[in-house]
Amino acid sequence: MPKLEQLNIGPSDQKWLLSTLAKIHFFGGMTTGQLEKVIPSFGLFRCGRGHTLFKEGDGGDALFVVYEGEIVIRKKAFLFFSREIACLGPGQIFGEMALWEKAPRLASAVAGKESKIFTLLSQDFEYLLNKNPEFGDVISRISAQRKFGLAHQ
Numbered sequence: 001m002p003k004l005e006q007l008n009i010g011p012s013d014q015k016w017l018l019s020t021l022a023k024i025h026f027f028g029g030m031t032t033g034q035l036e037k038v039i040p041s042f043g044l045f046r047c048g049r050g051h052t053l054f055k056e057g058d059g060g061d062a063l064f065v066v067y068e069g070e071i072v073i074r075k076k077a078f079l080f081f082s083r084e085i086a087c088l089g090p091g092q093i094f095g096e097m098a099l100w101e102k103a104p105r106l107a108s109a110v111a112g113k114e115s116k117i118f119t120l121l122s123q124d125f126e127y128l129l130n131k132n133p134e135f136g137d138v139i140s141r142i143s144a145q146r147k148f149g150l151a152h153q
Helices: 011-023 032-041 096-101 122-131 133-151
Strands: 004-007 042-047 052-054 062-068 071-078 081-088 108-111 115-121
Touching: 011 032, 011 062, 032 042, 032 115, 032 122, 062 096, 096 122, 096 133, 115 122, 122 133
Parallel strands: none
Antiparallel strands: 004 042, 042 115, 052 108, 062 115, 071 081, 071 108
8 A cells, every 4th residue: 555655844835835725715714824823733745646545434633735636535335335526636625524523534535646735633723723713613614514515415
């Protein structure tokens, strides 16, 4: 199975992440100053094609932002079969619903090709919520919309 490799985050990576987070609805309502404080909490990883980041039913211990490459989101369909429900590219976020709700993952995530992803772990996410209660309100609304969409696919 392809491995996950941690990478150093340089200034251009940080700048990209800051710009990207500002555009992602999940981080809506956060100021640039607040986002700048979040950036150091992210890790950057490279994963090979076919690497499973998480499986449907796993606990939500992190959220991810695609930096390069593509991540395929798959949902169990019948017994051992699954179907692709999304193919995510640079600038797209995933894994946030299970992290927010502290619930099992509703789908699996697999690298469709070699990819780089930013990761925010649950303890850093909790810190964020404690420092910015409005952030929790935005996330709650978006999570409900996403959950409804997944249930009707």
